[in-house]
Amino acid sequence: MALISLEDLDGLDDEQLDDDITDNPEPMEDDDNLLRHWQAVASTHQVSVPADMTGPIHEMARNSQQREQIPFAQVSRHEKMGELQYEERAYPAGNWACVTSGEKLYEQSISMGFMKLMRFICKDNSKGRYLGMTVPVVSHIRMMEDGKAFEKDILTAFFLPAEFQSDPPLPSDPDITIVRREPFRVITRPFFGTTTEETVSRQIETLWEILGMNDDLRREDYMVAAYENPSVPCRRNEIWFIRRQL
Structure with missing residues (x-):
C-alpha cells in the first residue's frame, strides 16, 4: 500500500x-x-x-522502532516448490480507527486517510498522548459492479494497540470513527513493491488464478495490508481475500 x-x-x-x-x-x-x-x-x-x-x-x-503486530492465528499455509502461495489467518475481534477518503487516485486516498490517522495516533485524541503504532495498516476496497474497477471511497483502518482495546481513545477529527470489528478470516498472499490500483488489481487476479473458483470468499471487496513505506525499494504488502461468514 x-x-x-x-x-x-x-x-x-x-x-x-x-x-x-x-x-x-x-x-x-x-x-x-x-x-x-x-x-x-x-x-x-x-x-x-x-x-x-x-x-x-x-x-x-x-517511535519508529516500536511497533505492535496485529494478533492473528494461522489456520493453514500453502506452498508450491518451497514458495508461499497463500495462507489463511483468523483475526480476533477488536477496535479499529477508520477513515474513508475518496480522492481521484487510490494511492491518494490511502495517503490522505493515513495522514488523518497519524494525527489521531500522535496526540490528536481524547487521551492527549501518542498511542503507538500497529502494523499492518489496512485499506478496504470495494469493487464496482463490473468487478474490475475500485469504487472511489477507500477505507483506511488502524488497529488500536492492545493497551487501548478496552478503552478506545476518541478521535478529535469527526472523519475518524472507532469501529468494533467482529472476528474475521482472510486468505492472504504477500507481494512486494508499489501499491496502485493497477498493481493491486493484478494481485487480486493472481490470487484468484491460484485459488480457482471459491464461493466461500467474497468478490465484492478486498483488503490491502501495508507493512512498510514508499521509500523502501522492495516493501512488503499483502492482498487479503475475506472469507464469508459461516
Missing part, C-alpha cells in the same frame, strides 16, 4: 528528533528538513503534506 509512513524518516539522524519538537510552536530547521522529506515522498503519489503534519511526523519518527 502506497502509504506515507514513519519509515520515510528512518535514515535520519537521531539528533534531528528533538524530544520537545512537537510542542514547539515555532518551526525549527529540523522541522523543515523532515517536512520537506515527507513532501518529496508524497509528491510521488500526487499528495501534498501540509505544514501542520510536522508534529506527527516527528512523533512517529521518534
Whole structure:
C-alpha cells in the first residue's frame, strides 16, 4: 500500500528528533528538513503534506522502532516448490480507527486517510498522548459492479494497540470513527513493491488464478495490508481475500 509512513524518516539522524519538537510552536530547521522529506515522498503519489503534519511526523519518527503486530492465528499455509502461495489467518475481534477518503487516485486516498490517522495516533485524541503504532495498516476496497474497477471511497483502518482495546481513545477529527470489528478470516498472499490500483488489481487476479473458483470468499471487496513505506525499494504488502461468514 502506497502509504506515507514513519519509515520515510528512518535514515535520519537521531539528533534531528528533538524530544520537545512537537510542542514547539515555532518551526525549527529540523522541522523543515523532515517536512520537506515527507513532501518529496508524497509528491510521488500526487499528495501534498501540509505544514501542520510536522508534529506527527516527528512523533512517529521518534517511535519508529516500536511497533505492535496485529494478533492473528494461522489456520493453514500453502506452498508450491518451497514458495508461499497463500495462507489463511483468523483475526480476533477488536477496535479499529477508520477513515474513508475518496480522492481521484487510490494511492491518494490511502495517503490522505493515513495522514488523518497519524494525527489521531500522535496526540490528536481524547487521551492527549501518542498511542503507538500497529502494523499492518489496512485499506478496504470495494469493487464496482463490473468487478474490475475500485469504487472511489477507500477505507483506511488502524488497529488500536492492545493497551487501548478496552478503552478506545476518541478521535478529535469527526472523519475518524472507532469501529468494533467482529472476528474475521482472510486468505492472504504477500507481494512486494508499489501499491496502485493497477498493481493491486493484478494481485487480486493472481490470487484468484491460484485459488480457482471459491464461493466461500467474497468478490465484492478486498483488503490491502501495508507493512512498510514508499521509500523502501522492495516493501512488503499483502492482498487479503475475506472469507464469508459461516
